Amino acid sequence: MIEDYRLDPNLAKIRIVLVETSHPGNIGAVARAMKNMGLSQLVLVNPKEYPSQVASARASSAADVLNDAKVVDSLEQALEGVQIAFGASARLRKVSWPQLDVRQTAKVALQTITADATAEVALVFGREDSGLSNAELDLCNYLSHIPSNPAYSSLNISAAVQVFAYECLMATEIKSVHSNGYRHQLATSDQLEGFYDHLYQALQDIEFLDPAKNARFMRRMRRLFNRAQLDVKEIDILRGVMSAAQRKVGLASKDDRDV
Incomplete structure (x- = not known):
């Protein structure tokens, strides 16, 4: 089970601001x-309707976030104490604001927070x-x-928040996020060389490889x-497969005992 990311000090300093949301379900x-x-x-x-039973129902098990x-x-009040604010918009305006995509936004947000222990950032989302x-x-x-899709770029506000929040999570250094719970140990150079030697011999044993005619194959x-x-x-799996193939042709590998 993945730990509670709210305990991460970086994520706790990211403020989601919703401006004049009209539907409490959102x-x-x-x-x-x-x-x-x-x-x-x-x-x-200035939410149109809050608190709301509809909002509580849609929050599911996130009642703590909703209740807090x-x-x-005003937006000015919402941004008090914030070092950097990012205004989320599907429309790129005629007036040229500095622009970032969602991944760049998450990177800048996390860099700002980690560089200053007192810093907070805000992701601001407008009306539906x-x-x-x-x-x-x-x-x-x-x-x-x-x-x-430039022909249809509008996202539901909760979907937009989900994408931004996901990118912020991935911009952290929480190891269990990036490994997706699968903890593996990469093979060492010695193990790889043993594998290549085994592969070279096994392919000859099953008469797939003729070294004289396949100089570049390996x-x-x-x-x-x-x-x-x-x-x-x-x-281990690949060497097991090769050993099984060698046994089929009656040539057990000298390395078979090591697999």
Whole structure:
């Protein structure tokens, strides 16, 4: 089970700000998206309906994020104490704001937080129907967007928050996130050389490889398996397969006992 990312000091300093959200279900869905990715700071600017049973139902098990949400009257209040604010928008405006895509946004956000122990950042999302106004974007340091189909770039607000929150999580150094729970040990150079020697001999034993006619073959095999970055278990499996093939032709490998 993956640990509670809200305990990560970097993620705890990322503030999700929703401006004048009209549907309470979207607020609940945003809370759920945040908790999925380890974010906990939710600030609501003039929500049309909050608190709400609909929001609570959509939040599912993220009631703590929803119940701790701060409600304010203006975006200026929502951004108090923030070092950098990113205004999320599907529309790239005629006025040229500094622009970042969602992955760049997460990288800058985490770099800002890690460089200053007191820093906080905000990801600001606008209304469901019209997004953020130009005046509201003036309060942000960057215009941030999610690259998408140019013919249909609009995302539901909770989906947009989910994408930004995911990228923030992936920008952290939490090892269990990047390994996806699969802990493997890459094969050493000695283990790889043993594998290549075994492969070379096995392919001759089963009469697949004639060294006199395939001078470059093993170099190609090395390139193939080096790209795969074999781990220890994979080496064992492949050598087991080769040993089985050798036994079928009555030529047990001298390395068979080591597999």
